[in-house]
Amino acid sequence: MKIAVVGTGYVGLVTGTCLSETGNEVTCVDINKQKVQMMREGHLPIYEPGLESLFHRNIAEERLLFTTELAEAIEDAELIFLALPTPMGDDGSADLSYILSASADIAKLIKGYKVIITKSTVPVGTADKVTAIIKANTDVEFDVVSNPEFLREGVAVEDFMKPERIVVGTKSDRARALLTQLYSPYVRQGNPIIFMDERSSELTKYAANSFLATKISFMNEIANLCEKLGADVDMVRMGIGSDSRIGKRFLFPGIGYGGSCFPKDVSALAKSADESYYDFKILNAVMEVNKLQKVAFLEKVKDYFNYDFDGKKIAVWGLAFKPETDDIREAPAIYILKELLEYGATVAAYDPEAINNFDNYTNLKISYGDDSYEVLKDADALLILTEWAVFRNPEFSKMKDLMKQHVIFDGRNLFDIDTMLNQGFTYNSIGRTTLDLFQKVEE
Numbered sequence: 001m002k003i004a005v006v007g008t009g010y011v012g013l014v015t016g017t018c019l020s021e022t023g024n025e026v027t028c029v030d031i032n033k034q035k036v037q038m039m040r041e042g043h044l045p046i047y048e049p050g051l052e053s054l055f056h057r058n059i060a061e062e063r064l065l066f067t068t069e070l071a072e073a074i075e076d077a078e079l080i081f082l083a084l085p086t087p088m089g090d091d092g093s094a095d096l097s098y099i100l101s102a103s104a105d106i107a108k109l110i111k112g113y114k115v116i117i118t119k120s121t122v123p124v125g126t127a128d129k130v131t132a133i134i135k136a137n138t139d140v141e142f143d144v145v146s147n148p149e150f151l152r153e154g155v156a157v158e159d160f161m162k163p164e165r166i167v168v169g170t171k172s173d174r175a176r177a178l179l180t181q182l183y184s185p186y187v188r189q190g191n192p193i194i195f196m197d198e199r200s201s202e203l204t205k206y207a208a209n210s211f212l213a214t215k216i217s218f219m220n221e222i223a224n225l226c227e228k229l230g231a232d233v234d235m236v237r238m239g240i241g242s243d244s245r246i247g248k249r250f251l252f253p254g255i256g257y258g259g260s261c262f263p264k265d266v267s268a269l270a271k272s273a274d275e276s277y278y279d280f281k282i283l284n285a286v287m288e289v290n291k292l293q294k295v296a297f298l299e300k301v302k303d304y305f306n307y308d309f310d311g312k313k314i315a316v317w318g319l320a321f322k323p324e325t326d327d328i329r330e331a332p333a334i335y336i337l338k339e340l341l342e343y344g345a346t347v348a349a350y351d352p353e354a355i356n357n358f359d360n361y362t363n364l365k366i367s368y369g370d371d372s373y374e375v376l377k378d379a380d381a382l383l384i385l386t387e388w389a390v391f392r393n394p395e396f397s398k399m400k401d402l403m404k405q406h407v408i409f410d411g412r413n414l415f416d417i418d419t420m421l422n423q424g425f426t427y428n429s430i431g432r433t434t435l436d437l438f439q440k441v442e443e
């Protein structure tokens, strides 16, 4: 099939590449000229495990092309995917301007039947808006389909190639047949393509992200309670996760969810509810808990140093909002590092992939190391903010040789508490240790 993908970010580039992998001819279009040039020269603009080999293979087979010209991308394509940003607007709702203006541009260019497919996360009613805009600009036949994407960064290729489900919102039989044909290679293991109306499909995406965010905020509150009650959240997590009605996944407490999606999507759903005069109480609590989680983590650090970071060096492991990505959008590290600098600390940070993005985006006056150990030299404490695999099994003796004070604040519960105490570290993690325990260790 001939396909156009509009927008080549984390979703568009993975979608385009994975659709070309099953033999489709895909042209990806982006307004960012530098990015398109880079991809034409065979370089990936993002770090995403497993993407590079597929990207090179399909470029070499001439099934994956890149352009800055919308007209060129959509000319022969029957299916046009919109993988454009839908960022959080000033009032917390989803900003649809990219989607609506691209739809108008597409409408002015199409000459024959097209299916315009929204992959971006968009509020309920967007398919209707896109349909109205296209209708106002062309007499050509078309269908608008909602096809939300559920991939996770870091495992995006695997998620796209073997999705647990594909959701398609359309009332058109013609579009349904085309999408069934397109996606059949991806559901050979029997995972369903779930067809529904456009509005239900649009809401499914927000409901999924909001439910996962709710699980995380719930566990963060359980973790906070564990610290007050002297319980261990990892034990509680295993205890409840083995109940299949609850499930093991997305129960990890930490320093709050980040990324380009959960924060904006939970907010957008709450805003949609508001606009419909529905008070979605749970969502408001989910956002509030998330906002406070990183604040509470930092509060422990501030407490430990009596709010005085004069002459203190803080080492940081992890800047990305999660491991296996270079994405730093809404990463808790941004808030935490800004605050540490405000309080006068010197900060040295290491992340395997996200340093460039972090530095370009925040421009903070911190130093960056080439590896986990470099940043530890003379550090008064280490903060672990992202659970990259490379941090999981460090040489503790080497760490101690480098650090001035053997203090670790672990925002991702990477280590066993007894091991850390035996190694001689003052160790604080999420929902497992309390400041009281610190004091005991020091006595």
Ligand SMILES: NC(=O)C1=CN([C@@H]2O[C@H](COP(=O)(O)OP(=O)(O)OC[C@H]3O[C@@H](n4cnc5c(N)ncnc54)[C@H](O)[C@@H]3O)[C@@H](O)[C@H]2O)C=CC1
Pocket (backbone or CB within 6 Å): 006, 007, 008, 009, 010, 011, 012, 029, 030, 031, 032, 035, 083, 084, 085, 086, 098, 102, 119, 120, 121, 122, 149, 150, 151, 152, 153, 260, 261
């Ligand atoms: N990042 C993720 O893991 C997931 C994101 N989504 C949703 O997918 C959508 C896209 O997200 P990302 O890929 O993360 O965004 P992104 O910000 O990484 O990429 C968007 C791309 O669109 C390009 N662009 C902007 N205006 C354009 C135009 N008029 N024509 C052509 N290209 C244009 C930008 O230059 C950029 O390359 C959002 O709605 C997001 O909520 C859904 C599932 C997963």
Ligand SMILES: O=C(O)[C@H]1O[C@H](OP(=O)(O)OP(=O)(O)OC[C@H]2O[C@@H](n3ccc(=O)[nH]c3=O)[C@H](O)[C@@H]2O)[C@H](O)[C@@H](O)[C@@H]1O
Pocket (backbone or CB within 6 Å): 121, 149, 150, 151, 152, 153, 154, 209, 212, 216, 249, 250, 251, 252, 253, 254, 255, 256, 257, 258, 259, 260, 261, 262, 321, 322
């Ligand atoms: O709509 C989207 O963009 C995507 O959002 C999330 O994917 P992603 O943001 O890539 O990452 P997740 O693995 O979901 O993690 C999100 C945040 O939650 C945090 N998290 C996750 C799981 C957990 O148990 N605890 C926890 O704190 C992570 O550290 C991270 O900051 C969803 O998992 C995807 O299904 C969805 O397609």
